[in-house]
Amino acid sequence: MEKINSVAILGGTHGNEFSGIYLLKKWHKHSEQISRPTLNVETLLANPKAFAANKRYLDADLNRQFRTDLLADPTLGNYEQSRAKALSLYLGSKEQPKFDFVLDLHNTTSNMGPCLLLVQQHPMYNLMAGYVKLKMPQVNISRDEDHKSKDEHHLLATMGKFGVIVEVGPQPQGCLRHDVLAWMEELTGHILDFLELYNNDQLPELPKSVEAYRFIEEVKIPLDENGERAGMVHQALEGNDFKPLKKGDPMYITFDDEVIPYQGEQTVYPNFINEAAYYDNNLAMSLSEKVTIDVYSTQ
Amino acid sequence: MEKINSVAILGGTHGNEFSGIYLLKKWHKHSEQISRPTLNVETLLANPKAFAANKRYLDADLNRQFRTDLLADPTLGNYEQSRAKALSLYLGSKEQPKFDFVLDLHNTTSNMGPCLLLVQQHPMYNLMAGYVKLKMPQVNISRDEDHKSKDEHHLLATMGKFGVIVEVGPQPQGCLRHDVLAWMEELTGHILDFLELYNNDQLPELPKSVEAYRFIEEVKIPLDENGERAGMVHQALEGNDFKPLKKGDPMYITFDDEVIPYQGEQTVYPNFINEAAYYDNNLAMSLSEKVTIDVYSTQ
Numbered sequence: 001m002e003k004i005n006s007v008a009i010l011g012g013t014h015g016n017e018f019s020g021i022y023l024l025k026k027w028h029k030h031s032e033q034i035s036r037p038t039l040n041v042e043t044l045l046a047n048p049k050a051f052a053a054n055k056r057y058l059d060a061d062l063n064r065q066f067r068t069d070l071l072a073d074p075t076l077g078n079y080e081q082s083r084a085k086a087l088s089l090y091l092g093s094k095e096q097p098k099f100d101f102v103l104d105l106h107n108t109t110s111n112m113g114p115c116l117l118l119v120q121q122h123p124m125y126n127l128m129a130g131y132v133k134l135k136m137p138q139v140n141i142s143r144d145e146d147h148k149s150k151d152e153h154h155l156l157a158t159m160g161k162f163g164v165i166v167e168v169g170p171q172p173q174g175c176l177r178h179d180v181l182a183w184m185e186e187l188t189g190h191i192l193d194f195l196e197l198y199n200n201d202q203l204p205e206l207p208k209s210v211e212a213y214r215f216i217e218e219v220k221i222p223l224d225e226n227g228e229r230a231g232m233v234h235q236a237l238e239g240n241d242f243k244p245l246k247k248g249d250p251m252y253i254t255f256d257d258e259v260i261p262y263q264g265e266q267t268v269y270p271n272f273i274n275e276a277a278y279y280d281n282n283l284a285m286s287l288s289e290k291v292t293i294d295v296y297s298t299q
Numbered sequence: 300m301e302k303i304n305s306v307a308i309l310g311g312t313h314g315n316e317f318s319g320i321y322l323l324k325k326w327h328k329h330s331e332q333i334s335r336p337t338l339n340v341e342t343l344l345a346n347p348k349a350f351a352a353n354k355r356y357l358d359a360d361l362n363r364q365f366r367t368d369l370l371a372d373p374t375l376g377n378y379e380q381s382r383a384k385a386l387s388l389y390l391g392s393k394e395q396p397k398f399d400f401v402l403d404l405h406n407t408t409s410n411m412g413p414c415l416l417l418v419q420q421h422p423m424y425n426l427m428a429g430y431v432k433l434k435m436p437q438v439n440i441s442r443d444e445d446h447k448s449k450d451e452h453h454l455l456a457t458m459g460k461f462g463v464i465v466e467v468g469p470q471p472q473g474c475l476r477h478d479v480l481a482w483m484e485e486l487t488g489h490i491l492d493f494l495e496l497y498n499n500d501q502l503p504e505l506p507k508s509v510e511a512y513r514f515i516e517e518v519k520i521p522l523d524e525n526g527e528r529a530g531m532v533h534q535a536l537e538g539n540d541f542k543p544l545k546k547g548d549p550m551y552i553t554f555d556d557e558v559i560p561y562q563g564e565q566t567v568y569p570n571f572i573n574e575a576a577y578y579d580n581n582l583a584m585s586l587s588e589k590v591t592i593d594v595y596s597t598q
Contacts, residue, residue, distance in 0.1 A: 022531075026554040054578075109471040172408040172471035175575040178534035178552055232321075235477035253477055255325040276474040279353075 003199045004100040004124075004162060007041045008091060009034065009188070011105040013063050013156055014277070015050025016173040019184045020105025020166075026185075034188070036196040046087065046104075046156065049079060054174045056277055063104075066159055068094055068151040084156075091159040094150045101195060102160030105184060108169035109276040110285075111239040114183035115140045116191075117165035118212075119155055121147075123298050124162060124198065130206035130295030131194040132187065139187060140242050141212040142167075142271065142288065164191070170239075173276055206295050213242060213269050213288035221284040222252050222260060230254050233274045233284055241271045245287075252284070302498045303399040303423075303461060306340045307390060308333065308487070310404040312362050312455055313576070314349025315472040318483045319404025319465075325484075333487070335495040345386065345403075345455065348378060353473045355576055362403075365458055367393055367450040383455075390458040393449045401459030402490060404483060407468035408575040409584075410538040413482035414439045415490075416464035417511075418454055420446075422597050423461060423497065429505035429594030430493040431486065438486060439541050440511040441466075441570065441587065463490070469538075472575055505594050512541060512568050512587035520583040521551050521559060529553050532573045532583055540570045544586075551583070 009027075011020025024043045027034050034041050045051065047062050058079045065084035070076060071093075074085075092098030116132055116139055118125050129141050150158050157163035166187050171180045197203045224230040231254035237245065245251070246267050252260040262268075268287040272278065275285070308326075310319025323342045326333050333340050344350065346361050357378045364383035369375060370392075373384075391397030415431055415438055417424050428440050449457050456462035465486050470479045496502045523529040530553035536544065544550070545566045551559040561567075567586040571577065574584070 022528075022554065025527075029554070109474055170471075172469075172474075172575045174472065174578055175408055175573060176528075176531045177537060177573065178531050179537065181531065182534070229321075229475075232475045232477050232480065235481070238476060238478065255321065255328070274474060274476065276471045279473060 001201070003038070004195050005038060005040055005199070006099045007039050007101045007103065007192070007195065008099040008160065009041060009043045009103045009105065010046040010156060011043070012048070012051045013046040013104055014056045014061075014106060015047045015052070016054050016056055017105075017107035017171075018174065018176045019107050019168060019171065019181045021045060021051055022176055023105065023181065023185055023188070034192060036192050038196055038199040039192065041192070044090070047080070047083060049083075056173070063156050064154045066156055067154045070154070087156070088159065094159065097159060097161045099160040100162060102157050102163035103188065103191060104155070104157040104163065104165045105188070106165055106167045107171045107180065108167055108272060109172055110241050110271065110273050111170045112167060112241045112271055113138055113140055113169070114187045115142055115167040116187065117142045117144055117167050119145055119153065119157055119165065120150070120163065121299065122162065125164070126293050126295050126297050127198065127203060127206065128164070128191065128194050129210050129212065129293045131197070131203065132190050133210040134204070134206055135190045135193075136186060140271075141210065141293065142215065143212055143291065144215040166191070208296065209292045209294050212291050212293050213271065214291045216268065216287045216289055218283050218286050220282050222254055223282060229282060231260065234259060237270065238274055241273050242269050244268070245270050300500070302337065303494050304337060304339055304498070305398045306338050306400045306402065306491070306494065307398040307459065308340060308342045308402045308404065309345040309455060310342070311347070311350045312345040312403055313355045313360075313405065314346045314351070315353050315355055316404075316406035316470075317473065317475045318406050318467055318470065318480045320344060320350055321475055321480065322404065322484055322487070333491060335491050337495055337498040338491065340491070343389070346379070346382060355472070362455050363453045365455055366453045369453070386455070387458060393458065396458060396460045398459040399461060400494060401456050401462035402487065403454070403456040403462065403464045404487070405464055405466045406470045406479065407466055407571060408471055409540050409570065409572050410469045411466060411540045411570055412437055412439055412468070413486045414441055414466040415486065416441045416443055416466050418443055418445055418452065418456055418464065419449070419462065420598065421461065424463070425592050425594050425596050426497065426502060426505065427463070427490065427493050428509050428511065428592045430496070430502065431489050432509040433503070433505055434489045434492075435486060439570075440509065440592065441514065442511055442590065443514040465490070507595065508591045508593050511590050511592050512570065513590045515567065515586045515588055517582050517585050519581050521553055522581060528581060530559070533558060536569065537573060540572050541568050543567070544569050
């Protein structure tokens with residue numbers, strides 16, 4: 001079994017997601033809170049200009065810039081495209097990562113609670129999912145784009161040998177909630193504890209399987225003939241991230257007061273419901289299906 | 300009794316407060332929803348460039364530009380200072396307003412529910428408070444800066460002969476919640492109904508007195524020696540807008556995990572708790588005291 005010794009924790013990949021940014025400040029002062037005997041942990045503010053501007057990004061979403069071909073193209077020169085290349089100097093290439101583990105901290109305006117987003121596949125992630133659910137049962141575990149090769153992946157969390165995203169909400173952009181920060185702090189602590197126990201081959205007995213949600217697709221808000229939003233998420237669905245949405249359930253309401261129900265045959269589990277950052281692209285939410293992670297699987 | 304016939308409804312005074320902006324769009328298509336026999340109602344998007352940029356403002360807070368001396372100073376020329384002068388051409392001067400009533404629609408990220416903010420004094424507002432509480436008991440009525448003369452007032456809502464602010468939350472910036480929009484729509488409808496009944500001298504019997512909250516002061520988040528925020532609103536207070544805060548109750552928690560209690564002798568009723576727009580100035584919340592409005596008072 002490979003050891004996982006070097007860890008980079010990044011916050012502020014989106015400049016108006018404050019929990020990670022202020023946790024970095026906290027850990028800068030209280031580094032003992034993230035130190036573990038077998039780990040060398042570093043922290044970095046990923047998008048300092050976006051934080052200074054209190055925006056998600058200046059020119060482009062930083063967390064969509066880490067595909068290998070994009071990093072290799074020097075003509076892509078806006079701020080986040082440049083910052084991604086600077087981060088890849090620090091983190092190493094995907095082929096030769098300098099860190100064994102990259103932890104990327106995010107917030108959402110959606111009512112998703114504390115979430116562990118798995119974006120790659122490896123038996124280690126299955127064990128981590130089991131450990132996190134054992135220690136913090138309210139964590140929602142999500143699998144997204146984990147079929148992609150690392151080179152194809154555009155997420156910062158794929159710049160380590162291993163990596164995950166911690167995503168916690170609900171928190172308005174540019175705002176800091178105590179409960180949301182505390183969830184992120186606790187979940188990050190469990191992940192570091194897991195890595196320590198994993199390195200020492202001292203994991204406790206874990207649940208054999210845990211529940212997770214696998215991304216299916218993003219869906220758009222209803223638009224009018226001019227391409228402008230013609231409605232919003234129905235209040236019966238608002239805040240119900242990771243709860244079942246069945247055929248016929250209210251999904252949207254238009255500005256003509258028409259209720260639009262969910263029309264799919266498959267019961268789905270939406271998340272990122274009404275996420276403010278997705279308004280640019282008129283996205284309303286992501287749909288997921290419930291899956292089971294076999295904790296001791298070798299896949 | 301003066302009649303109130305001309306009404307201007309403004310939305311998007313802050314460009315990332317979406318409920319009013321999308322209600323204007325809705326009413327543009329369904330104007331019957333805001334028409335009343337004795338009223339001539341117009342609507343206007345107050346800060347179109349801030350809405351296009353999905354920001355509260357471009358250069359300065361538009362809702363702080365309506366003092367008479369500021370409007371008279373042509374050297375104050377940034378975007379919002381200019382837009383305020385453009386709006387004063389449309390709405391008339393404070394001395395000679397073109398509208399009998401100005402209704403300004405706002406959102407907050409705080410858990411304030413539907414609120415009616417009274418920023419001037421007149422017996423008509425007391426009757427309106429009684430009518431609104433009769434029809435929609437969950438409305439919180441707030442009195443703020445109502446001792447100021449109109450000329451001294453910097454709020455857009457003071458540009459009519461009469462005027463109020465409708466403030467509804469919680470809603471993240473740049474986001475549209477069905478429940479929050481519905482509250483704003485209902486409260487606006489009750490205000491228009493009230494004006495119609497007031498004009499016709501047909502108000503129903505109102506409660507003799509209603510509860511309200513009078514602004515005392517804004518308070519700052521704890522800051523460190525560098526003037527940076529050293530903590531956040533404690534989770535025991537988060538979301539408890541308009542609920543009592545007593546001496547010794549947890550108010551803040553620092554990044555050193557120290558709980559800072561409220562130390563005032565007077566029990567207060569905070570609102571705008573952890574409002575994202577107030578981070579620029581490190582404000583944590585406003586404190587109010589509970590007061591009673593005598594609905595039939597002639598003051």
